[in-house]
Amino acid sequence: MNASPIPPEFDRQMMLRCLELARQALGKTAPNPLVGSVVVQDDYNIVGEGFHPGAGQPHAEVFALRDAGEQAKGATVYVNLEPCNHYGRTPPCTEALIKAKVAKVVVGMIDPNPLVAGQGVERLKQAGIEVIVGVEQEACQQLNEGFIHRILHHQPLGIFKYAMTLDGKIATTTGHSAWITSPTARQQVHQLRVACDAVIVGGNTVRRDNPHLTTHNQGKPNPLRVVMSRKLDLPLEANLWDIKEANTLVFTTKDADPDCQEQLQKKGVEVVVLSPLTPKTVMTHLYERQFLSVLWECGGTLAASAIAEGAIQKIWAFIAPKIIGGKTAPSPVGDLGLTQMNQALTLERVRLYSIGSDYLIEGYL
Numbered sequence: 001m002n003a004s005p006i007p008p009e010f011d012r013q014m015m016l017r018c019l020e021l022a023r024q025a026l027g028k029t030a031p032n033p034l035v036g037s038v039v040v041q042d043d044y045n046i047v048g049e050g051f052h053p054g055a056g057q058p059h060a061e062v063f064a065l066r067d068a069g070e071q072a073k074g075a076t077v078y079v080n081l082e083p084c085n086h087y088g089r090t091p092p093c094t095e096a097l098i099k100a101k102v103a104k105v106v107v108g109m110i111d112p113n114p115l116v117a118g119q120g121v122e123r124l125k126q127a128g129i130e131v132i133v134g135v136e137q138e139a140c141q142q143l144n145e146g147f148i149h150r151i152l153h154h155q156p157l158g159i160f161k162y163a164m165t166l167d168g169k170i171a172t173t174t175g176h177s178a179w180i181t182s183p184t185a186r187q188q189v190h191q192l193r194v195a196c197d198a199v200i201v202g203g204n205t206v207r208r209d210n211p212h213l214t215t216h217n218q219g220k221p222n223p224l225r226v227v228m229s230r231k232l233d234l235p236l237e238a239n240l241w242d243i244k245e246a247n248t249l250v251f252t253t254k255d256a257d258p259d260c261q262e263q264l265q266k267k268g269v270e271v272v273v274l275s276p277l278t279p280k281t282v283m284t285h286l287y288e289r290q291f292l293s294v295l296w297e298c299g300g301t302l303a304a305s306a307i308a309e310g311a312i313q314k315i316w317a318f319i320a321p322k323i324i325g326g327k328t329a330p331s332p333v334g335d336l337g338l339t340q341m342n343q344a345l346t347l348e349r350v351r352l353y354s355i356g357s358d359y360l361i362e363g364y365l
Helices: 008-025 060-072 093-099 119-126 137-143 145-153 183-194 203-209 258-266 279-288 300-308
Strands: 036-040 046-051 076-081 104-109 130-133 157-165 198-202 224-228 248-252 270-273 293-296 314-320 348-355 358-364
Touching: 008 036, 008 046, 008 060, 008 076, 008 104, 008 137, 036 060, 046 060, 060 076, 060 093, 076 137, 093 119, 104 137, 119 130, 137 145, 145 157, 157 183, 157 300, 183 314, 183 348, 183 358, 198 203, 198 300, 203 224, 224 279, 258 270, 279 300, 293 300
Parallel strands: 076 104, 104 130, 157 293, 157 314, 198 224, 198 293, 224 248, 248 270
Antiparallel strands: 036 046, 036 076, 314 358, 348 358
């Protein structure tokens, strides 16, 4: 039995509602994707909704079907990611949809995970359910870009965020950097952190800025705060060592200061020795921790290494309409060894946003 035809505009509205539901679990689902689902009856009435709250818990479709109850029979189900067809920590969603006797499933995008990759759609079709794929596909891919990158490249999506003046400086010649952007832009950064599983800085940033690297009550959870420091020449009193609000992980080398290591561990900070200590080895470790998206909020030297090693794929550049000048004032990215303008790294899929008195340029390397 097929449901009566639904106009494409309604399909798009329902898919955007799926994305809205999915976003309620921002930063909480790793290594799983963000998924929302809506169940609609013939009269265009929503009879059930749900989203995936986190790994190990039921998937979005299961919550939506439970919400719909008996009304799921003969209904159209919307979901932003292809329903799974394999046993993981939870049973396959395809079987739940078939058992509920839904008439039609509208899918935002095919799951890039080889365990799913089209098999979910095939299983539903075999059971006589009508399937439509690719509604609001770009928006669906954007929401789960960290998940997609992790599946395809076996490392988390690296995002480099920085704030600079109009003349490209991230601090004055003395190193003073608070604050380049407006409170509105800084609030935006705190919201961006909610969607990331970790935030990385180098030792210099800890010494110079003493950051908190939290979401500042813009949402939960706080990301894991990560510091890369070869020698552990770090202040023993720093905001990052207070782990009541958020956990902190320090990556270092075997030659690091043992006293500092002991003091940090006493405060509840996790210390991990990596050999070699590089952006690439750090991203491998964070991949093994099941992370999807990692935010780099480091200075120019570490940023240049991370870009050169392929640890960064996306840029968030906040630009303030201010000029401070200074030949030795630092810029966001250190030396990449490029000597010709035609070697410059060009961003793709660039978007420009106006945020208060500042601008945000978002793009991909």
